[in-house]
Amino acid sequence: MSEHQGTWWIWKVFWILLIITGVEVVLGIIKPEILLVQILGTSILNVIFIVLTLVKAAYIVQIFMHVKYEKKALRYALYLPTLILLPYLLFILLTEGSYLFS
Amino acid sequence: MASTADTSKEENHWSGGSRPLDARYGKLMMWFFLLSDALTFSGFLTAYGLMRFKYENTWPIAENVFTHFPGLEGDQPLLYVALMTFILIMSSVTMVLAVNAGEKMNRKAVTNWMLLTVIGGFIFVGSQAWEWYHFISGDTGAVETNRQEIVHVYNEEGERLSFSQVIHGMEEGHASNHGESFAKEDVLNALRKDQALYLQEPGKAGKIYSHEESVALLDEGDVVQGANMIRNEYGRKQFANFFFFITGFHGFHVFSGVVINFVIFYNILLGTYEKRGHYRMIEKVGLYWHFVDLVWVFVFTFFYLV
Numbered sequence: 001m002s003e004h005q006g007t008w009w010i011w012k013v014f015w016i017l018l019i020i021t022g023v024e025v026v027l028g029i030i031k032p033e034i035l036l037v038q039i040l041g042t043s044i045l046n047v048i049f050i051v052l053t054l055v056k057a058a059y060i061v062q063i064f065m066h067v068k069y070e071k072k073a074l075r076y077a078l079y080l081p082t083l084i085l086l087p088y089l090l091f092i093l094l095t096e097g098s099y100l101f102s
Numbered sequence: 103m104a105s106t107a108d109t110s111k112e113e114n115h116w117s118g119g120s121r122p123l124d125a126r127y128g129k130l131m132m133w134f135f136l137l138s139d140a141l142t143f144s145g146f147l148t149a150y151g152l153m154r155f156k157y158e159n160t161w162p163i164a165e166n167v168f169t170h171f172p173g174l175e176g177d178q179p180l181l182y183v184a185l186m187t188f189i190l191i192m193s194s195v196t197m198v199l200a201v202n203a204g205e206k207m208n209r210k211a212v213t214n215w216m217l218l219t220v221i222g223g224f225i226f227v228g229s230q231a232w233e234w235y236h237f238i239s240g241d242t243g244a245v246e247t248n249r250q251e252i253v254h255v256y257n258e259e260g261e262r263l264s265f266s267q268v269i270h271g272m273e274e275g276h277a278s279n280h281g282e283s284f285a286k287e288d289v290l291n292a293l294r295k296d297q298a299l300y301l302q303e304p305g306k307a308g309k310i311y312s313h314e315e316s317v318a319l320l321d322e323g324d325v326v327q328g329a330n331m332i333r334n335e336y337g338r339k340q341f342a343n344f345f346f347f348i349t350g351f352h353g354f355h356v357f358s359g360v361v362i363n364f365v366i367f368y369n370i371l372l373g374t375y376e377k378r379g380h381y382r383m384i385e386k387v388g389l390y391w392h393f394v395d396l397v398w399v400f401v402f403t404f405f406y407l408v
Contacts (some may be wrong), residue, residue: 007199010195010202014191014192014195017191021187022184024403025181028179028180028407029165029179029180049408053402056399064197064388065396073122073123074123074125074133077133078133078137081137082140082141
């Protein structure tokens, strides 16, 4: 980790994760009426939760698990299987799942 | 054709010594394990999503299920699980700090940060045990109809009542049953007496039964208190099954993580890595520990928030 001086970059990620979690919890408790509008088959609020979760996940993987500073080949070896298989799994589930009611 | 410099480079490439991924064996293997584990957890969470989608209208709303906070009375949705999330994130941070100190060969700092990581993980496992205890022992109690559907007791103001409140009255009863168990006959008699009480399915569009229908439902059905793999008072049986399975599997990961972290901590105390000349072991264990945190981020969203 020669790219880094000191530990400020760790605490920076800590605060980002903490603030995002805080925003999620506050939104989850008050559930603002305006965010309950339906979009993409769910509410805007749920879309916000999922996006915030992905942001948190990205920070943990990129910085804490150090993937950002790995060789390009290793980055691809880790990201490609996940980014191909998971959307595929979700796609199958959402498509086939919609037949449950027909 | 090729210059001498190129030939030597090619020879070098084929005779080994080239490191395309530039990662050591142990770290690479840890990554491959984590990748497969990530797919396993994704399988669980998507299966959970499918069941939830299937029973969309009567699926229990998490904030009505996980409402306890130690030392506080009444409904505290999300607070406890937010605290658990904070503990795990904090534990992840101390782990990065330990790895960072290890690279600088600062034995004292590694020892301290690693100890804090072990403690954080331990607190998290304890918190999960507390949550499981409350989930299993139950809260308000429910009626199971003879078609295996779960319905809850409500009063005319639309408040959900516990069996304790149904039988002992609103003043004397507790909002939570506090481990007291109630017989079907007592609940049935209390339900018959009070015309204002009725039964309703959980979820965002649960069916509402009239007072007469409610009495008939309980007469043919039974009372349920708490949760197990066969039935639970919160709603669909799949809800408790997925809760036990996903948080249990994650909790098992945390528990293994705490054990491994402790072994590493003990080795730091013994000076094993000092003798070895590097603290790379902490980096590998750190990857696992961050992964546990990563999974929790998703469990938190899909089990408690969405």
